[in-house]
Amino acid sequence: MSFVLLCGQRGVRAFLGARLLSALSCTPDQSLVSASCPALLPRLSPGLAIYPDFISEAEEAALCGELEPGLRRKRYESGHWDQAIHGFRETERLQWSPENASVLQRVRDTAFPPGEAQLSLVHVLDLQKEGYIKPHVDSVKFCGTTIAGICLLSSSIMRLVSVDKPEERVDLLLPRRCLYVLGGPVRYDFTHEILRDEESVFNGQRVPRERRISVICRNLPES
Numbered sequence: 001m002s003f004v005l006l007c008g009q010r011g012v013r014a015f016l017g018a019r020l021l022s023a024l025s026c027t028p029d030q031s032l033v034s035a036s037c038p039a040l041l042p043r044l045s046p047g048l049a050i051y052p053d054f055i056s057e058a059e060e061a062a063l064c065g066e067l068e069p070g071l072r073r074k075r076y077e078s079g080h081w082d083q084a085i086h087g088f089r090e091t092e093r094l095q096w097s098p099e100n101a102s103v104l105q106r107v108r109d110t111a112f113p114p115g116e117a118q119l120s121l122v123h124v125l126d127l128q129k130e131g132y133i134k135p136h137v138d139s140v141k142f143c144g145t146t147i148a149g150i151c152l153l154s155s156s157i158m159r160l161v162s163v164d165k166p167e168e169r170v171d172l173l174l175p176r177r178c179l180y181v182l183g184g185p186v187r188y189d190f191t192h193e194i195l196r197d198e199e200s201v202f203n204g205q206r207v208p209r210e211r212r213i214s215v216i217c218r219n220l221p222e223s
């Protein structure tokens with residue numbers, strides 16, 4: 001069962017606000033969300049959003065250009081059996097070129113209300129082609145209500161599964177250069193994962209997974 005992009009949902013409209021809605025390229029046939037049951041979508045839409053083409057090709061290249069030298073010095077970690085992420089290297093970054101800083105400011109302005117306390121360090125996760133992220137809920141100790149990530153170099157599928165009812169499942173198609181925002185019920189009540197290349201199929205359509213870099217902003221936990 002698939003759905004038109006979340007901009008059809010009133011909750012998301014409220015979340016996005018008028019200015020951001022106009023930035024959304026939503027066309028009726030563009031479907032980025034596929035849910036195991038139709039009733040899930042209205043429940044999840046407050047706080048969940050995908051913005052296709054949030055960054056331009058030039059902005060993607062500039063971000064990769066700034067990140068690549070530091071990443072190249074690290075090795076991909078294959079991961080312990082119990083670790084959430086396989087085939088990855090990661091870093092956190094505070095200082096950015098003015099061009100990249102303005103892209104990150106756009107992410108923050110889009111994902112968080114004005115004045116929200118945010119982690120100043122941006123999390124950068126580089127998944128190799130064979131890499132993937134197993135289901136997990138981000139630690140409530142280190143991350144607040146909202147996770148906002150831009151996706152560089154590859155499209156991918158993010159799967160959300162209800163912690164209490166595993167039959168409740170939503171796949172998000174995250175196109176290369178999109179911004180996704182996980183807030184509201186999906187932040188705490190659903191695990192999120194990034195599927196490996198072999199499993200990367202959305203509504204019957206293969207979505208080849210290449211190397212993927214995500215650049216993630218988070219807000220701070222309360223207190």
Ligand SMILES: O=C(O)CCC(=O)C(=O)O
Binds near residue numbers: 133194216
């Ligand atoms: O790569 C992503 O988009 C998500 C990463 C993630 O889930 C995490 O670092 O906790």
Ligand SMILES: [Fe+2]
Binds near residue numbers: 136137138192
């Ligand atoms: Fe996560």
Ligand SMILES: [Mn+2]
């Ligand atoms: Mn993490």
